[in-house]
Amino acid sequence: MTLDLTQFHEIFFEESFxxxxxxxxxxxxxxxxxxxxxxxxxxxxxxxSIKGGAATFAFNEVAGFTHVLETLxxxxxxxxxxxxxxxxDVLLRSGDAMRAMLVATQRKEVIDxxxxxxxxxxxxxxxxxxxxxxxxxxxxxxxxxxxxxxxxSAIPGWRIKFIPGPELLRNGNDPLRxxxxxxxxxxxxxxxxxxxxxxxxxxxxxxxxxxxxxxxHGEIDRAAVNAVFEWAESECELTIERVGGETAPASASxxxxxxxxxxxxxxxxxxxxxxxxxxxxxxGSIRVSIEKIDELLNSxxxxxxxxxxxxxxxxxxxxxEAGELRSALAQLERHMRALQESVMRVxxxxxxxxxxxxxxxxxxxGQRLGKKIELKVTGDTxxxxxxxxxxxGDPLVHLVRNSIDHGIEMPDVRIxxxxxxQGTISLLAYHKGGNVIVEVSDxxxxxxxxxxxxxxxxxxxxxxxxxxxEERILNLIFAPGFSTADVVxxxxxxxxxMDVVRRNINxxxxxxxxxxxxxxxSTIRIRLPLTLAIxxxxxARVGKEVYVVPIVSxxxxxxxxxxxxxxxxxxxxxxxxxxxxxxxxxLHSLFDIEPDYTDLLDGxxxxxxxxxxxxxxxxxxxxxxxxxxxxxxxxxxxQVTGLAGATMLGDGRVAxxxxxxxxxxxxxxxxxxxxxxxxxxx
Amino acid sequence: MNNTNASGALEAADTQQFxxxxxxxxxxxxxxxxxxxxxxxxxxxxVPHTPEWLLGVxxxxxxxxxxxxxxxxxxxxxxxxxxxxxxxxLTVASRVVGVVVDGVSDVITLAAxxxxxxxxxxxxxxxxxxxxxxxxxxxxxxxxxxxxxxAGADMGLVDxxxx
Numbered sequence: 054m055t056l057d058l059t060q061f062h063e064i065f066f067e068e069s070f071x072x073x074x075x076x077x078x079x080x081x082x083x084x085x086x087x088x089x090x091x092x093x094x095x096x097x098x099x100x101x102s103i104k105g106g107a108a109t110f111a112f113n114e115v116a117g118f119t120h121v122l123e124t125l126x127x128x129x130x131x132x133x134x135x136x137x138x139x140x141x142d143v144l145l146r147s148g149d150a151m152r153a154m155l156v157a158t159q160r161k162e163v164i165d166x167x168x169x170x171x172x173x174x175x176x177x178x179x180x181x182x183x184x185x186x187x188x189x190x191x192x193x194x195x196x197x198x199x200x201x202x203x204x205x206s207a208i209p210g211w212r213i214k215f216i217p218g219p220e221l222l223r224n225g226n227d228p229l230r231x232x233x234x235x236x237x238x239x240x241x242x243x244x245x246x247x248x249x250x251x252x253x254x255x256x257x258x259x260x261x262x263x264x265x266x267x268x269x270h271g272e273i274d275r276a277a278v279n280a281v282f283e284w285a286e287s288e289c290e291l292t293i294e295r296v297g298g299e300t301a302p303a304s305a306s307x308x309x310x311x312x313x314x315x316x317x318x319x320x321x322x323x324x325x326x327x328x329x330x331x332x333x334x335x336x337g338s339i340r341v342s343i344e345k346i347d348e349l350l351n352s353x354x355x356x357x358x359x360x361x362x363x364x365x366x367x368x369x370x371x372x373x374e375a376g377e378l379r380s381a382l383a384q385l386e387r388h389m390r391a392l393q394e395s396v397m398r399v400x401x402x403x404x405x406x407x408x409x410x411x412x413x414x415x416x417x418x419g420q421r422l423g424k425k426i427e428l429k430v431t432g433d434t435x436x437x438x439x440x441x442x443x444x445x446g447d448p449l450v451h452l453v454r455n456s457i458d459h460g461i462e463m464p465d466v467r468i469x470x471x472x473x474x475q476g477t478i479s480l481l482a483y484h485k486g487g488n489v490i491v492e493v494s495d496x497x498x499x500x501x502x503x504x505x506x507x508x509x510x511x512x513x514x515x516x517x518x519x520x521x522x523e524e525r526i527l528n529l530i531f532a533p534g535f536s537t538a539d540v541v542x543x544x545x546x547x548x549x550x551m552d553v554v555r556r557n558i559n560x561x562x563x564x565x566x567x568x569x570x571x572x573x574x575s576t577i578r579i580r581l582p583l584t585l586a587i588x589x590x591x592x593a594r595v596g597k598e599v600y601v602v603p604i605v606s607x608x609x610x611x612x613x614x615x616x617x618x619x620x621x622x623x624x625x626x627x628x629x630x631x632x633x634x635x636x637x638x639x640l641h642s643l644f645d646i647e648p649d650y651t652d653l654l655d656g657x658x659x660x661x662x663x664x665x666x667x668x669x670x671x672x673x674x675x676x677x678x679x680x681x682x683x684x685x686x687x688x689x690x691x692q693v694t695g696l697a698g699a700t701m702l703g704d705g706r707v708a709x710x711x712x713x714x715x716x717x718x719x720x721x722x723x724x725x726x727x728x729x730x731x732x733x734x735x
Numbered sequence: 736m737n738n739t740n741a742s743g744a745l746e747a748a749d750t751q752q753f754x755x756x757x758x759x760x761x762x763x764x765x766x767x768x769x770x771x772x773x774x775x776x777x778x779x780x781x782v783p784h785t786p787e788w789l790l791g792v793x794x795x796x797x798x799x800x801x802x803x804x805x806x807x808x809x810x811x812x813x814x815x816x817x818x819x820x821x822x823x824x825l826t827v828a829s830r831v832v833g834v835v836v837d838g839v840s841d842v843i844t845l846a847a848x849x850x851x852x853x854x855x856x857x858x859x860x861x862x863x864x865x866x867x868x869x870x871x872x873x874x875x876x877x878x879x880x881x882x883x884x885x886a887g888a889d890m891g892l893v894d895x896x897x898x
Contacts, residue, residue, distance in 0.1 A: 355797030596782065644783035686782075689831045690792065690801040693782055699792060701801045707780040707794045719784075 065106045066159045072099040072410060073152050077145065081412045084141040090130075096144070097126045098274060103151065115154045115162050121176050122147050128180070143175055145413070209295065210239060210270035211278050217261040221305040226285045228261065236280045239271025268296065338612045343439065346399050350586060353389075353396045354701075356684045360389050361703040397584055401436035404482045404491070407446045411453055415478060419458045422693050425464055425475040426457060435482040437489050438584035444561055445491070445581065448554040452493045453478065455551075460497030470572065472496065489583060494576040500569040502526050527567045531555045531665065558666065559714070562588065562605050588683050590700070590710065592676035593659065595640050596647045598670075599708045601681055601700055606713040608660040608667065610675060613653045628658060628669045635660065638670045638720045643695070649673045663714035670716070683710060695719045750846050753869065756823060756836040759811035763782050763836075764869060764876040766841065769825050776820035793833065795824065797816055802833040827885050843876070845869045850878065 076099040077411040079092045096315070102121045105116035122144070128134045150172050156488055157164045213235075216230060235241050236663045246264040250256070269278070282291055364382050364418040367375065408430050419426040437445070461467075461476035468474055502523065509515045509529045530551050558565045562582045569575035582588070582605075590601035618637070627634045637658065641648035660671040681700035686693060697712035753764035779791030779802050789807035792799050802822060806812075822833045853865040864884035869876045 358794070359798060603806060646781065646783070666759055684797070684799045686792070686799060689799060690782075697781065699780070699793045701797065705791050705794055705798060706778065709780060709782065 062110060062159070065110060066155055069103050069106065069155050072103060073148055073155075075099060077148050077413060078409060080141055080145050080148065083136055084138060084145075084416070086474050093126065093130050093136075097123070097130050100126055103155075112154075114166065114169065115151065115158060118147075118173060119151060120150075120171055121173055125176055125180055127305075140179060143172070144177060147172055147176065152413050174447065210268060211273060211275070212294050212296045213265075213267040213269065214290070214292040215267060215277065215282075216286040216404065216659040217263070217285070218290070219260045221285060221288045222259050222261045224288060226288065228263070228265070228285075231281055231285060232265070232267070235267060235269050235278070238273050238277055238281070239269045242268040242270075318551055319644065341399075346396075350396050350400070353393050357389050357393055357682070358701045358703075358705060360385055361383070362705050365704055397586070398436070398440075400439050400584065400586075401432045402442055403437050404437050404442065404489070405430075405433035407449060408480055408482070410446070410450070411480060414450065414453060415457060418454065419461075421662045423459065423463065424457065424461050426461055427475050427477050429477060429479040431479065432482040433480075435484060435489055437581065441489075441561055441581055441583075444557065445579075448557045448579075449480075449491070449493065451550060451554050453480070456493060456495040456497065456575070460495035461497075462498050483562065484583075485580075489581045491579045491581065492576055493579075494574060495660060496574040499571040499573055499575050500527060500530070500567075503570060505529050527569055528665075530567070531565070556664070561585065562603060564605060587680050588700075589678070590681045590709065591659075591678050591703075591709065593640075593657075593670075593672040594674045594676055595644070596649060596674050598644075598646055599676065599702065599706075599707050601710040602639070602659060602661065602670070603697070603710065603713065604678065606661045606663055606711075610657055610659045613656075613658050615654060618653055626653070630660060630667075631667075634722070635665065635667050635669045636715065637669045637671055640716075641671075643716065643720060660717075661713045663717055666717055668717055668720065681708075681710065742800075750844050751850075752842055752844050753876065753878060754815075754823070754842055755840040756821070757838045757840060758805055758836050760808070762840060762874065764878045765823070765825065765881050767842060769827060769881050771824040771826045771831065774822050774824060775818065775824060776816050776835070790835065795831065795833075798831060799829050800824065800833050802835060804835045806835070806837075817841045825881050827882050830885075832885060843869070843871050845871060 073527055076096050079095045083092055083096075084090075100119050104119035104123055105112075107119060115304050122179075125134075125140075125144075129136060129140070134140075150169055154164050154169065156162075215228075215231075217226075221228070232241070232243060244266045246266065247262075249264065250262045258263075278293055280499065282289070285291075291608075360382070364379075364386065367378050367382055370378065386602050397439045411430070412428055415426050415428040456478050462470070462472075467476060477496050479492070479494045481490075481494070483490055506515070506521065506526055506529070509532070510525075514529060514532050515521065531554075532552060555565050558579055558581070562585070564580040566578045566579070566580075567575065570706045588601070589604040591604055591607060593600050593602055612632075613628065619627050619629065619634070621627055626639050629635075637653070639648075640646075641651070648656075653671060656671055657675055658671055658675050659675075660667060661670050683698045684696050684700055686696060695715040695718075697710045697715070701708050702708050752767040754767050754770050755764045757763075774795075777793055779793050781791040782789065782801075788804050790802045790804050792801050794800075798884075816835070819838065820835060821837075821839050823839065824831060824833050824834055826832075831839050847869060850867040850869045852867045864880050866878040866880050869878050
């Protein structure tokens with residue numbers, strides 16, 4: 054018996070980390086005062102399954118520690134102990150410790166046993182003080198293990214007496230299914246009357262001898278209850294009567310609640326458990342490696358290209374059959390789009406994967422700084438491509454930290470300013486026109502424009518203080534030179550690494566905006582593409598070549614007039630766009646291709662922006678706008694400065710996608726440096 | 736690394752198969768296992784700021800594949816591109832590269848004894864990418880190690896770490 058268990062290690066780790074996430078989420082809900090048996094059960098289940106797994110794989114430190122944790126959780130579950138903030142705190146730290154231990158085990162490193170031992174001692178201490186503390190607690194209030202045992206009857210509901218007829222089972226009706234269905238309607242209490250079950254010798258297996266007294270509580274329609282019994286109605290005796298509810302005061306109904314025919318020990322039916330399990334959002338998902346999905350995505354991408362090649366081939370054909378062919382191709386195109394979209398969706402994950410870490414962050418950081426902060430999360434089911442999700446995490450953490458650290462004021466300051474003591478940080482995500490918008494807002498002090506401007510002038514980021522719009526002043530905090538320590542104390546502190554945040558967002562093809570009202574708070578809005586695999590592009594032609602310019606980089610496209618072009622001494626040209634002078638980048642000379650036009654007046658000037666720099670990109674002609682599938686040049690070749698990748702056009706040709714930051718870098722580089730690989734910037 | 740086995744470790748196998756092709760009048764051979772497919776010439780998209788021998792990239796069923804002209808690379812008189820021009824698609828160290836040649840000749844099987852090591856051609860010529868010379872039916876083929884060729888300092892198409 055030499056089963057190699059190591060092959061299961063990775064799965065164990067992966068599942069354990071996910072389980073720990075769930076545990077943390079449940080703990081945070083607990084700490085917010087939500088005492089719910091299901092939450093404690095969730096936490097217990099996590100600890101239990103990790104313990105079991107760890108013991109199986111002989112990760113003894115993990116198993117040992119988890120065992121102690123489990124003991125405490127078991128006491129909480131059984132209601133022998135009250136949930137107190139300090140217990141939640143220790144449990145949170147225990148979760149961290151378990152994660153650290155698992156990570157160390159995964160990397161085959163040594164586990165930090167002193168920290169674990171300390172935590173273990175703390176757990177032991179809590180458990181040892183149990184005897185005295187728990188007993189009054191249990192007496193004082195309803196133990197969390199049995200939630201609202203008495204309050205339940207106060208909710209209106211239905212009492213059902215269900216006596217199945219002898220033919221019920223033979224006709225294919227399953228009482229269990231009925232019970233299960235009832236349990237989905239509301240809080241179901243089941244008691245079974247087994248008094249009529251004959252002796253084993255006389256028992257006919259196909260005759261139902263059990264009777265049930267049921268109570269289901271919640272806002273339930275009589276019709277809904279009837280519907281559950283619809284199929285069985287003719288084969289059973291059924292009495293349904295209303296209980297509890299608005300007429301009876303809570304205390305009275307609590308007394309009246311027990312069923313008249315003093316029920317036999319209430320049984321927790323498997324039905325009730327089944328519903329809890331199916332309510333679990335993980336139900337019905339499978340694990341698929343990302344490579345497989347990418348392969349699928351690639352194949353679909355190829356199909357789309359083949360399909361558009363076919364359409365182009367069919368376009369010039371004539372005759373009756375040609376028309377039929379074209380309509381069949383149009384149908385194919387619709388199906389292809391649907392297919393492509395669904396494959397894309399496979400890669401999408403809800404943004405809650407990122408948002409989930411914030412309750413903890415806000416709680417911990419707020420506590421440390423002595424600030425009272427509430428976190429509001431909206432739209433956390435908004436879906437985003439997995440690759441985008443992975444890269445958005447760190448910038449968002451940075452923004453939220455900034456909001457906590459510098460946005461929200463101390464409680465006394467807030468009260469003095471006439472605000473509530475508790476500050477609010479909101480995370481909001483929603484779809485808008487093919488993009489996902491993520492907003493981080495706070496109701497703190499906002500940005501102080503005068504100080505930003507002063508600082509920017511000091512640092513030489515701006516030269517004249519006139520004519521700076523509010524938006525441009527706020528945007529100064531994204532300037533690279535702005536993120537220094539002394540800014541933190543002077544200005545309301547924003548700007549710590551904001552340039553990095555903006556660069557990360559831009560790398561994702563996203564866009565960041567800032568809104569702020571002094572004294573009322575700030576909002577940072579991030580616009581992200583749904584996916585990194587597809588890009589909204591503007592096709593632009595230079596000579597015989599077609600390039601794709603990412604739409605996010607384009608500010609506007611204009612026709613040049615002679616009087617707005619100025620030559621500068623060094624041989625370059627600048628273009629006057631309202632108040633700005635923009636350098637003109639001739640794509641044909643930068644990329645060394647033969648253009649149709651060399652005179653600026655003949656072609657078009659595309660104003661593009663990257664990293665806060667604007668240039669005018671001179672091209673021959675604009676073509677269509679379309680979504681293009683990004684193909685990496687690096688797969689079979691290497692990275693080329695100024696190119697973000699390539700894509701296939703409808704005719705099967707390859708078009709190169711411009712990387713605007715790279716184009717600008719290349720343009721600014723001295724001629725002899727051109728062709729040298731760009732350093733890891735932008 | 737199956738590619739290395741195909742072209743590099745000659746001594747290990749008794750016989751080796753090579754795809755031979757014509758390039759400026761000479762016949763060359765590459766290990767058959769590095770050849771993915773052979774296709775006709777199709778228009779390439781030029782990539783800016785790349786050496787002259789890199790003609791550009793093509794769309795090979797949804798994959799962007801760089802196309803190299805060895806005639807330019809080896810400083811032969813430049814040849815034209817027409818309907819008879821052939822592109823050999825090679826898989827080298829998990830990368831896909833297309834090589835333009837004048838024409839594909841044959842697949843030959845050579846015993847280890849039939850392959851003569853490349854002589855040193857003096858300081859002027861780089862022969863590191865030549866496995867040897869194979870003689871069959873009194874005709875000589877220059878056998879190339881594609882991986883070494885692509886990993887050459889100026890090509891940089893394959894990471895050197897592979898070796």
